[in-house]
Amino acid sequence: MTAVRHGDFMQVYSGRKFWPMDPKPEEVFIEDIAHSLSMQSRYAGHCLRFYSVAEHSVHLARHLRWQGVDVALWALLHDASEAYLVDVPRPVKPHLPGYKEAESKVMAAVCERFGLVTEMPPQVHDADNRIIGDELVNLAPMDWHARYDDPLGVNIRCWYPQQAKEEFLATFEALMDCRARGME
Template sequence: MNQDCIITYSKVKFSPLCAREEDIKIADIAHALSLMCRANGHIKHFYSVAQHSLNCLQEAKARRLSEKVQLACLLHDASEAYLSDITRPVKRSLPQYKEYEAVLQSLIYSRFGLADLSEKDHEAVCSIDDGILFEELLYLMDEEIFDQRPGLVSLPDLELREFAAVEQAFLKEFEVRFQPR
């Protein structure tokens, strides 16, 4: 086996640093993110990146944003399924990692019809991501990370959920929004 590859849940030999669009599978993304704990596990209970992504999607729906932005919210951390989740303070000091992440995330967006997201769309995703993050850390760690509480329209689900149920919810929400090319 090529030492520069990982083997994904669906048995794809995947090179995170030289990824091919055809190797990106939603089943791999949903499965990996549903088993990946936010905040490196430094929270009250298991809360996955997939559950975070579902909360971001719900906020985009509540804001009546386009189906495209909703799908972008669901997939905004999809590169972490292949690269792992690294906390923001560490990620900021790893410029090469950020480069790999940006390239892979762009490829994932392209794979699922989101290559043409506008700057405004990206800003909406980032705003929602920050809003959900604030609520997560407030609820799961009793910590406020921003001076001002970002406004959310929805109420995020921050309760402990079985990973398989989150994985299935992720896949179901994806199927509703993704129109194959």
């Protein structure tokens, strides 16, 4: 007998079903995450050139690699919920009833699937804020940019979606290989 699920399912890239309002760890697949995030632009597309959430995540993971494998993996997957809920701009999220709860549930499933603690490490949170200073090169200049005066120092490349997906998956595989070998 099939269990009743909360909400409806969505079809993901791999052709599988995913219930974003009732996520299960066994229904989370890295290929679906990589593909979706490689096709989504940061800043709701208001960039000078296409810049994907996947590229953003790869830069964070690679920057934080020497903080430990799990920190880097968390950085790579910190926006994984957006593969199922889309990248909603920061000023909009607080005004969408139920979004934060859905985001938390999806991230909990992602964390369980990939063996991560459910709370974002502070290094990831800090780097996610600081990378905005690097990403400003891809935005029209505005006064608010002045508050991001401590960038990470990463080079935004504006990869095409296929390259972003490949880099995301390669980073994931390298981190999982390090974890399997017991390398921190």
